[in-house]
Amino acid sequence: MSNKKVLVAGATGYLGQYLVKELKQRGYWVRALIRKESQRELFDTVDDCFIAQLSEPASLKGITKDIDWVFSTIGITRQKDGMTYMDVDYQGNANLLNEALQDGVEAFQYVSAIGGDKLRQLKIFEAKERFVDELKASGIQYSVLRPNGFSSDMRDFLDMAKGGRVYLFGNGQLRLNPIHGQDLAKVCVDTMLSGDKEVTAGGKDILTHNELAQLALKAWDKPIKISHLPDWIRRFTISLVRTFTSAKTYGPIEFFNSHGLR
Template structure:
């Protein structure tokens, strides 16, 4: 039992996929914590003498005033993959995090931990990364101690493979031998807590297994107990799809599509961490 945590951590994005795991880890490690969310119902079970649940909206700076009082470290998992509720990537990934950063600076917070994504700087031209990296720039220039965590894809993002596999076929671009190692939210939450004491400004991290897209496709089909049927499309089709959605749709539609199709075109291998396996996750989801 950890009773030495004198730090008070504020977590933003506590009701999201990763945020939920970070909230659980903070509670289990006996941190003094403030969990903020637009809807606090799902967080009520975490409330205790040392854990406060606060209703606030990071997109509305007036709701944030005073929330960082007494806080030593802020962890933000705030970000969207798909634009909804009329909010854009710039509204959430950049401006909402900037609102939180400004409040943290005002209250004298020492450290700010932000979860972005792998190779963000390389892919700044993608709509999702444009907003994330604009915030990373602001964080670097803030004067606060900071850590940018760059995970190599979440297990939850891999559900697209399961959705395809339901119909008995997986479609991949190129030869399907592109490798990467996505990470489970529970493992990534451990990394987020380790970042509190870390002296690094950037942590690049992936899951324990380096997998090809073919292997991930096979796992998804296996989870649905379907025969292995993977169809490989030429890479020009992928490029044409990206061009088409960028030309004829809004960023609400093309943002996540260009993100996934661009990152899956080449190897993205991060330092390995964690114990949770993708094939088990797939089986739990079916």
């Protein structure tokens, strides 16, 4: 049984829910950040729920009181409700960090994404990495987790395969090893315990985009039909949507296609 008190921000998300379970299994006292009262029912094992909006600093007062560790998985893949990547991935986390610093929190962990530090030209990574910079400069003990995609993200392949054909940019030989949320939650806690500053995490199975496409098509009992699109189409598409749409539209497109840039 640990005497550490921890806060999980992003507790209602895919990774956040696994992280709460992992921490409770290891005997930690856990406070979950939720956005509305109805979300309390998601957490029957946590010790405390704190209702707040990360975009509203005044609502965060007291959120890190008596907290030793903060785990933040806060981030958005698609901008909505008028909120941008900079509003949530950067400013929301920065607001939380400010509370942690004021309350003397011991350590702060943030989950970004693999390659984010090398892809700052993309809107979503620009916001994430701006916060990483602030976290590193804050003086608090920190750790940054960089997962190579979640297993749940592979639904994009399944959704495409349902139509009977998967479209890939390039030759489809790019490899990745997505990790399940339950496994990543273990890595998150272990990293906080070890004191490691930056950790890249991935699953055991390393698969090419071609192999992922084949698995997705087989899952739907479809014949293997994969179309490989020239990489210039990806670059042209990103350039086009950047010119004629808002960040709300082109941000997710950049994010999805960033796998081809790594």
